[in-house]
Amino acid sequence: MRNRFPGYCYYCTTLVPKGEGHFEKRQGAKGFRVIHAECVFKQREEKAKAVEAAQ
Template identity: 60%
Template sequence: MRNKYPGVCYRCGELVKKGEGHFERHQGRWRVQHAECAIIYREIGRNRKKEVKQVDEKRKAANQEGERSHQEIQS
C-alpha cells in the first residue's frame, strides 16, 4: 500500500515523500521504501539465484587462475 506519511527508505536511506512509496510492518514497527526501490529489489530477488551462480563461477575461475600462477612461480 502507498505511504500516507513521509519517512526514510529502509533500502536506500533517502526521504520517501507522501504517496511515493510503500509501507510495511516489520518487527512491530512501520517502515517505508520508495516504489522504485521495491521494483529494483524485486528484480534482484528474481535474478538472485542466477547472480549467485555467476559470482560463484567467477570466484572459482579466479581461484583456479591464482593456483596456476602460484604453481608457475614455484616451477
C-alpha cells in the first residue's frame, strides 16, 4: 500500500515523499515504517541472493 505521509526509507535512509513508497506495520511496535518503491526490488534481490548462497 502506498504511503500517505512522508518518511525516511528504512532501507536506504533517504526521504520518501508522500505517495512514492510503501508503508509496513512494524512488528511488535507501534507505528509504521516506509520504503521507496525502488528499494523494495533491491531488497528482494538481496534476499534471493542470500537464500541462493545458503543452499
